[in-house]
Every structure is written in C-alpha cells, then in structure tokens.
Amino acid sequence: MIAALTLLLVFQLVGEVIARALALPIPGPVIGMALLFLALLVRGGPGEDLRQTSGQLLQHLSLLFVPAGTGIVIYGDRIAAEWLPLVVALFLSTFLALAVTALVLQALTHKRPKPTTEAGK
Incomplete structure (x- = not known):
C-alpha cells in the first residue's frame, strides 16, 4: 500500500x-x-x-469533500454576494460537459463496426 x-x-x-x-x-x-x-x-x-x-x-472519497464544505461555510458571505456568476458558471459548465460527452459518444458509436448476425446473412 x-x-x-x-x-x-x-x-x-x-x-x-x-x-x-x-x-x-x-x-x-x-x-x-x-x-x-x-x-x-x-x-x-x-x-x-x-x-x-x-x-x-x-x-473514502467523501472525506475529501470536507475541506470544500468548510470553504463554503467560511466564504458564505462572498458566495451570497456573487451568486449569479456562480450559478451561470455552474449551468454553463454542466451544459458544456453534457454536450461534449454526447458528441464524443456519438463520434465513438459511429466509428464502431456494426455487428453482423447469423440471421442477416
């Protein structure tokens, strides 16, 4: 280990x-x-x-989120003051991640050869 x-x-x-x-x-x-x-x-x-x-x-991955949660509590006032840019960034990054994932999946499935079946021969 x-x-x-x-x-x-x-x-x-x-x-x-x-x-x-x-x-x-x-x-x-x-x-x-x-x-x-x-x-x-x-x-x-x-x-x-x-x-x-x-x-x-x-x-034990959940333990790694304790510092992030502490940061949210400590900087709560700043987060409250700048909530709009944070929400916009959150939604845009989520949408971008979904779009890129969908495009990569689509590209990979188009490159994969179609399986042939015995009935189709």
Whole structure:
C-alpha cells in the first residue's frame, strides 16, 4: 500500500512541477493523473497493489469533500454576494460537459463496426 501511495504522490508531484515550470493553466494533479494514465497504458494496467490502494481511496472519497464544505461555510458571505456568476458558471459548465460527452459518444458509436448476425446473412 505504501508503494502504491508513493506512486500516486510521485505522479502528482511531477504534474505539479511541470505545471509550475511551464506556467500551464492546468492544475498539476490533472497533469500527474494524465501521466499516470499514460504510464498505465504502456505498462498494461495497474498492478494488484495499486488497484487495491485506489479502491480503498475511492471508498473514502467523501472525506475529501470536507475541506470544500468548510470553504463554503467560511466564504458564505462572498458566495451570497456573487451568486449569479456562480450559478451561470455552474449551468454553463454542466451544459458544456453534457454536450461534449454526447458528441464524443456519438463520434465513438459511429466509428464502431456494426455487428453482423447469423440471421442477416
């Protein structure tokens, strides 16, 4: 488990270093996650230790939302003062995510070959 956590943190650190060194507008953990994904593709998937460790982390994912909830409580006045831009950004980003997901799904389903059946021959 320690080795798998170290691997995850190393990829996050590498992502942070790349993001700061190149002054990229992408968060370091996102870059690290993409690098980890590429490494796992090359390697042929995660090992059992990484699979178990990530499963354990996902089981306790709700704990990671505690700091965000605390931030909402602390900055409640500011959120109340700027509610309109927040709501607009929330709806636009949700719509954009749905639209991109639908377009990607449509593109992927059109590229997939249609299955042939025995009755159709």
